Amino acid sequence: MEHNRNKYHRILNAAVRVFAENGFHQATISQIAREAGVADGTIYLYFKNKKDILSHFFNHTTREVFDRFRDAVDREDGAENKLRSLIRTHLAEFQKYRDMAVVFQREALLARQVSEEDIKAITRMYLEILDEIIRDGQREKTIRKQIPRGLAKRFILGAVNEVINTWVVSGEGRDLVKMADPLVDLCLEGIARPPGTGTAAGGSPPG
Secondary structure: HHHHHHHHHHHHHHHHHHHHHHOOOOOOOOOHHHHHHHOHHHHHHHOOHHHHHHHHHHHHHHHHHHHHHHHHHHHHOOEEEEEHHHHHHHHHHHOOOOHHHHHHHHHHHHHOOOHHHHHHHHHHHHHHHHHHHHHHHHHHHOOOOOOOOHHHHHHHHHHHHHHHHHHHHOOOOOHHHHHHHHHHHHHHHOOOOOOOOOOOOOOOOOO
């Protein structure tokens, strides 16, 4: 049983590397088998086809990562600290496992190679965490109560996804985690100048 489980994970990890490098449509079972160090036929003992492999990856690996998001948030006090911890952990996990980030963003979210229900389930988990944080912030009066929670949640999730997408597409080696604090600051403070700090039309502040 342990041997079978190890082989299952070896195939899954190999598939993610192949999907990330070649794209889902161009990847072949033979490439995955070669990367995993198994015979082509062995793949079919564990998975029906490429799409089944991707579905297993999505449901297993991403749920593990989302559990780490939950743990990171639960260790903090206060809405702002929780939000910073969530986004920092999100960016750190995707930076650490770039192949996972590529497959998750490109094949799951953008190309919709994973079922809509699976995507909705994962999105719902993330939005539930954000909802708790925003509720806490509104109770603490650190987040404005007149901001609809649904809008705030999707704004934050969309911003994080866009940062990761840009990082994935650019292929740059820059530190993704360094974007966490500026991203949270943008979410919490917006881009407007605080009153009295300068002109609203882009002019220079009073000298």
